[in-house]
Amino acid sequence: MPDWVEAAKADEVQPNGTFLIQSELGTARVHPGNVVFEYQGKIYACPPAEVQRTVYELEAKFAPVPPKPDRPDTKSLCADVAPRDDDTDDISARIRASAAPMHPVAVVKDYVQPTLPAQTTKAASRPQKTAVSIRPVGAPKKWPDAKGNPPSVENRNPSELRLDDSYQRSTDNGASQALIRKIANGWDWRMCLPLVVSKRDDGSLWVIDGQHRLAAALLRGDIPFLPCVVGIYGSVADEAAMFVAMNRARKPMNRLDDFHAAIASGDSEAIEITRLITDAGFTVSRKTGSQSWVPGEVAFTSAIAKVLRKHGAKICADALRTMQEAWPDEVLNAGASMFTALTKLAISPPDGFDPDRMFRALLRRNQREWASFLNETKSGGDERAAQLRQVLLMAYEEEPEVADAE
Secondary structure, rough: HHHHHHHOOOOOOOOOOOOOEEEEOEEEEEEEOOOEEOOOOOOOEOOHHHHHHHHHHHHHHHHHHHOOOOOOOOOOOOOOOOOOOOOHHHHHHHHHOOOOOOOOOOEEEEEEEEOOOOOOOOHOOOOEEEEEOOOOOOOOOOOOOOOOOOOOEEOHHHHHHEEEEEEEOOOOHHHHHHHHHHHOOOOOOHHHOOOOEEOOOOOEEEEEEOOHHHHHHHHHHHOOOOOEEOOOOHHHHHHHHHHHHHHHHHOOHHHHHHHHHHHOOOOHHHHHHHHHHHHHOOOOOOOOOHHHOOOOEEEEEHHHHHHHHHHHHHHHHHHHHHHHHHOOOOOOOHHHHHHHHHHHHHOOOOOOOOHHHHHHHOOOOOOHHHHHHHOOOOHOOOOHHHHHHHHHHHHHOOOOHHHHHO
16 A cells, blocks of 8 residues: 555554545545545545546536626525526536546556646656556437436445434334344345435435434444445435435335245245145236236235145145136136135035035136125225135035035
């Protein structure tokens, strides 16, 4: 490590090879392979791909700024957010500067520094091991200009990160606390995606996305740092807008997506449920919407899992086989309720129950007709299944015994 980098260190090198430096932009964490360079007597660090852009950002930052035109004073609730057509701010200047030609960079020992003019850097007099050239990739003209300023990726101690209650959701509820304990108990670095963090003017760091991971890390007390994507936002209002945008844009994983992912991961229960479904002559659906189902598909994997855990595979297999034989070419409109009702009958049958007689009763109506008995039911799955069980028993009583039919 060069002496001039050593002198700028704000702490010791950590086990993962990172360390802090004091720069004009505040404390920054340096990762192995990062660019470290001196500009006008100050030390800066960034990833190699951002070297040339950062240099021009600094040139733009320290260049004389023309006076801003007078604007009317329009105080409102959004007074701290710049007008959309205002391109006189520092971020816009940085974006414009990023399109300028770039300097080449040179590798010095384990760190990379840009080759700048002699009056602004010590790097020109240092030996270079490898020189590489980075060229900007221009965005297609059809795309609008990118918004905001590129963030930095940093590892931050959980104690440095804060939460703003003005827009963050409360975690003081049973579901959130259970999730936090689950993350803490099964902490897996491979699942710890970077937190989205805002760096405010005073240097404080505020979590926009990732508060449950932060809470879990604080609960454990042995997580030394969290990966963070740190960006600059104009105001708390901008942070809140980003919080809303991220949560609205995020598509939740539906139960069938989760089930198929569990199969791919080798989950034993998911594999057993799939075997039961395919052995009965069905396939597992990929879609949760009933309008998209086709004959021969089973979408009620959660109902099967519930019965499987409590009553075993045979009960599930018998119900699935009965449904396949009764309605082989029909969409299972009332699939979950019918499956659960049939298993309830098998678990607790009435005296003298005859499965063959029940099967004959099932054949008298198609799936849509059986589903119609549930149209007025507003309750959840278990109550729907219990109601359908009663309907099935009524149909069973109306079905003549074989001896009577003869």
